[in-house]
Amino acid sequence: MNRDAGGLRVERSSPFIQLQDAGRFGVRHLGVSQSGALDWISMYWANWLLGNALDAVVVEITLGNFDLRCEQDGCLALAGADLGATLDGEPLQPWRTFGVRRGQQLRFAQPRLGARAYLAAPGGFSASAVLGSCSSMAREQLGGLHGDGKPLAMGDHLQWMQSVAAPRPMDARLIPQFTPSPRLELVMGAQIGDFSGQSLFDVFNSAWKIDTRADRMGMRILGPRLQARRSTTISEGIPLGAVQVPPDGQPIILLNDRQTIGGYPRLGALTPQAVARLAQCLPGEELQLAPVLQETAQESHLQFLEQWRHD
């Protein structure tokens, strides 16, 4: 047994706990999924708190049930969901850094607010990049701690890249608020005209409920049945956040682990901020969709990114 190898030893885990970074790019024409942290905003903050590159490798902790034993002293950061985290039994709040000492236990229980927490370490966690990214992709057997796409498992050792951190506090006003029934912006796509007038009214004037069929590939939302003039189209490349409508009329929002091409009619695609907010929703929660033009969405996205530009 490899005792005290340094870093963090995984004592309990689940298939929903994985190493992630920004994802794989430049390889989608080979059929390789994008992958990457679902709530990229929380990943950015977790890294920012330690002075890391914003897309350094983090642990994406979905729903909790994750225990770690510290095998060295260090400084870590937590952002995103409140999963009832504790350090040796003392509660830990997200959106801040915290010190750990060798021998301490870091535990994540269950969701109290949000669904996904992001744990960052100085310089990012160590893993070998596969096709330009360390993101875990189980279906494609790419990335993650061992390069085979597997989620973190009991006995895994997490090491980090730098011995010292440059921790800094976050302006409380910038903390994302996971308020209930979020309004998610949808960039209207060219195929939106393929849907009936009634359906277009329903899309933007209904409370949509998140189905239990929700994972990193996509989330189904339940509500009024939408009707498109065509049931399938010739398969084409699909962007992050694409909202496709299969013949049962219930939309599927396609996320980071989606397949690269698909052939259902699409309403458009959520903005990156909306995707990040959706990643913090649990099955059964409600959301609303709001239309936005591409140009407007671009401007507000670039403006949103400004908050990380200055130190």
Next chain:
Amino acid sequence: MSAPVPKLEVAGIDSLTLRLFDNIDESNMPWMLAASQRLRASFGDALIDLVPSYTTLLLHYDLERMDLKRMAGMRVRELIAEAFVDLQPASAEGGRCHELPTWYDRSVGPELPLLAQRSGLSEAQVIERHSRHEYQVFAIGFAPGFAFMGLVEEALAAPRLSTPRKRVAAGSVGIAERQTAVYPVVSPGGWNLLGRSPVKLFDHSIDGYSLMQPGDRVRFAPIDHAEFIRLGGDDSPLETPL
């Protein structure tokens, strides 16, 4: 055939669908290939991903690299227009041609009898017809390195299995409607299987390596069991369909 004029369709915040054709056709691919090459050149580092598929190209660009003083959308449209000036279809040498050695056999291709029965041909004729045609790679998707190829002769066309298999062996060669494909890795799948190829189609240890790319041409070459084994093939039979 004159150069296609792409219809630009908003797909997402930083992506456009370039619609080049309305229908699936083998003659699309030389144009798709040429347009992809030109777009890669005109966008350079500002291109994040370009996904060709049958009739369209999904262009995902880096919003942060667009000139912010001007409207990003305008700059993107200029770059696309530039790429389509005097576009010529890629020559036959543009896309690569692959020969995939394939062992056609009931043990690894359990739908051979079904395909024969549907078409009224013998199994030997099904194999002959599947392997005599040069196919185009229309798209890569479903899984890394999974190439959708066509068009398969009308007589061999067959709908997907009503219940997909939970496990299809790597290298399995299948038909769905008028398309054919080879499964790069073990995965679930619903295509009608008629054989197995020992060729490795995707290897992530080689950066960005996929044997086949959209626009490539492919021919299946029948081989016998001994040759299949000599080439490193795994002849374990499929699990029973569920």
